[in-house]
Amino acid sequence: MAALLETRDLTKRFGGLIATGGVDLTIEPGEIRGLIGPNGAGKTTLVNLISGLYPPDGGDIRLAGQSLAGLKPHEVARRGLVRSFQVSKLFGNMSLRENLLLPALAQSGNADFVAAQEQATRFLDLTRLAPLADAPAKTLSGGQRALLQVAAGFMAPALKCYLLDEPFAGINPTIKDAIIELIEEENRRGITFIIVSHEMAVVRRLCRRVTVLVEGRVAAEGTLDEVAARGDVLAAYLGRGFA
Amino acid sequence: MFSIELLIQTLIAGVIIGVLYALMALGITFIYSIVKMINWSMGEFYMIGGYLQYLLIVEWLGADLWWVAVPLSALGVFLIGYLLEPVLIKPMFTTAVERKDDYAIVVTIALLLMLRNLAAALGGPYQRTPGSNLPTVMLGPLPESGARFAAFLCALAAIALFYLLLKKTWLGLALRAAAQSRIGAQTAGVDLFRLDQIAFGIGVGLAGLAGALLAPVFMVFPTSGVVTTVKGFEIIVIGGLGSIPGALIAGVLLGVVESLGASFIAAPYQNVYGFLLVVLVLLARPTGLFGERVRQA
Numbered sequence: 456m457a458a459l460l461e462t463r464d465l466t467k468r469f470g471g472l473i474a475t476g477g478v479d480l481t482i483e484p485g486e487i488r489g490l491i492g493p494n495g496a497g498k499t500t501l502v503n504l505i506s507g508l509y510p511p512d513g514g515d516i517r518l519a520g521q522s523l524a525g526l527k528p529h530e531v532a533r534r535g536l537v538r539s540f541q542v543s544k545l546f547g548n549m550s551l552r553e554n555l556l557l558p559a560l561a562q563s564g565n566a567d568f569v570a571a572q573e574q575a576t577r578f579l580d581l582t583r584l585a586p587l588a589d590a591p592a593k594t595l596s597g598g599q600r601a602l603l604q605v606a607a608g609f610m611a612p613a614l615k616c617y618l619l620d621e622p623f624a625g626i627n628p629t630i631k632d633a634i635i636e637l638i639e640e641e642n643r644r645g646i647t648f649i650i651v652s653h654e655m656a657v658v659r660r661l662c663r664r665v666t667v668l669v670e671g672r673v674a675a676e677g678t679l680d681e682v683a684a685r686g687d688v689l690a691a692y693l694g695r696g697f698a
Numbered sequence: 699m700f701s702i703e704l705l706i707q708t709l710i711a712g713v714i715i716g717v718l719y720a721l722m723a724l725g726i727t728f729i730y731s732i733v734k735m736i737n738w739s740m741g742e743f744y745m746i747g748g749y750l751q752y753l754l755i756v757e758w759l760g761a762d763l764w765w766v767a768v769p770l771s772a773l774g775v776f777l778i779g780y781l782l783e784p785v786l787i788k789p790m791f792t793t794a795v796e797r798k799d800d801y802a803i804v805v806t807i808a809l810l811l812m813l814r815n816l817a818a819a820l821g822g823p824y825q826r827t828p829g830s831n832l833p834t835v836m837l838g839p840l841p842e843s844g845a846r847f848a849a850f851l852c853a854l855a856a857i858a859l860f861y862l863l864l865k866k867t868w869l870g871l872a873l874r875a876a877a878q879s880r881i882g883a884q885t886a887g888v889d890l891f892r893l894d895q896i897a898f899g900i901g902v903g904l905a906g907l908a909g910a911l912l913a914p915v916f917m918v919f920p921t922s923g924v925v926t927t928v929k930g931f932e933i934i935v936i937g938g939l940g941s942i943p944g945a946l947i948a949g950v951l952l953g954v955v956e957s958l959g960a961s962f963i964a965a966p967y968q969n970v971y972g973f974l975l976v977v978l979v980l981l982a983r984p985t986g987l988f989g990e991r992v993r994q995a
Contacts, residue, residue, distance in 0.1 A: 506885060508881070508885070527884070527889075528881075528884045528885045529884050529885075529886075529887050529888055529889045529890065532885060532886065532887040533887050537885070538885055540881075540882075540885075544879045544881055544882030544885070545879075545882065546874065546875045546878045546879060546882060546883075547878060548874070548878060549871070549874060549875065549878070553871060553874075556868075556871060557871055557872065557875050557883070557886050557888070558886040558887055560868035560871060560872070561868070561872055561883075561886050561887035561888045562887045568868070607886070611886075611887060
């Protein structure tokens with residue numbers, strides 16, 4: 456099967472620091488891939504590179520065969536690759552419904568306004584946030600904000616691949632389950648996911664394969680049990696003396 | 699001599715001029731909200747709006763069609779801003795310079811000098827007025843200049859349209875999103891550089907509209923935007939940088955305070971009352987009446 460998302464020799468340097476050093480990644484269509492690694496491994500840098508926030512210093516990123524390297528974040532989003540942020544970038548003074556409508560309307564203008572409204576209503580119902588639809592997003596709890604942010608990404612009309620950066624960090628189990636259900640539901644509809652997370656129980660539940668990043672490079676790839684059994688991965692997490 | 703009639707007349711005059719000043723402040727704060735840059739050449743776009751109004755009325759349309767000239771002047775200034783932004787402002791944000799917004803601000807100061815001198819070179823230093831045929835309006839027993847009252851009504855209509863644009867269109871949704879989080883808007887699919895271009899055009903268009911509306915009230919000349927720009931920045935300080943309701947309320951407040959001071963204390967010091975208001979607001983609330991404290995250190 457042809458890969459949906461591929462990176463080849465993807466590199467990013469910040470001065471003398473190599474944050475991402477020649478990363479090769481191949482994600483199949485419909486896959487939910489976990490991206491794990493210790494703090495400072497370069498996971499968020501990789502997400503920023505793929506989503507266009509950072510221009511790469513070398514290598515290529517291809518989505519469904521088309522290169523994304525050098526594209527601006529809005530151009531990447533319009534090609535169907537959307538991301539969420541660890542610290543949510545919701546628009547606090549806009550209502551929940553408006554937060555959901557933005558990704559849809561940013562790409563279609565008013566042309567698909569009715570369809571976008573219906574889609575927003577669907578996600579408000581799915582997330583059980585419908586009673587708060589017209590409230591400003593800044594009134595939500597941290598967990599509700601995370602849930603809304605994940606749901607907003609699904610509003611992108613051409614969505615093919617969704618990069619979720621720590622979507623489960625610091626939120627309660629009920630909302631965590633709601634986000635997991637949302638991911639599973641949209642995955643059944645054909646959306647591909649890359650999930651950056653430190654929550655191994657969730658990674659185990661959602662991701663058949665994981666990629667381990669260590670010091671900006673791919674250290675291991677396989678099932679969570681396979682990579683967890685590797686000494687070099689344990690050493691990266693725990694330090695050489697403990698592995 | 700104090701009288702209720704004079705008080706009411708003064709308040710009305712203050713509200714009218716305050717709303718017109720608020721148009722200018724709205725333009726400044728709107729551009730800042732989206733592009734995150736202070737445009738110091740706003741007064742020159744106000745001046746261009748005044749010249750366009752003058753040219754349209756004197757050369758082509760006549761004073762009776764002032765209401766056609768006003769939107770055409772504002773549209774003309776919008777187009778000038780829309781075309782200048784990608785040439786002068788955008789490169790400051792896309793090229794590899796540090797402190798991009800500082801460079802962009804310097805570019806707007808250069809633009810100020812260029813436009814002001816261009817106006818002097820093309821039109822000379824003369825003070826011009828398109829004139830007005832509008833009769834004096836009676837507000838109850840109180841007379842008010844027809845041109846000033848018409849300008850006030852047009853400014854209110856423009857503010858209402860601006861509000862509808864922001865609240866009821868997808869462009870307004872994108873503009874409000876970009877004002878809160880540029881990265882969030884960009885990763886949602888909003889083309890920020892295109893949005894900056896539109897926001898710059900709308901912002902200077904509001905200044906141009908104020909210039910066109912006030913052309914028959916004040917004179918049009920190369921530095922005619924200076925006073926209004928100063929008022930605009932005073933309003934921003936009073937209302938809070940980046941706050942659109944703040945710009946409107948502070949505009950009216952400034953107009954009323956200046957009018958009351960001029961009527962009941964001493965007219966020559968009209969501008970001083972506005973500055974005193976600025977100082978009082980800064981002492982009581984340094985972020986302005988509706989501003990939010992964002993910088994922590």
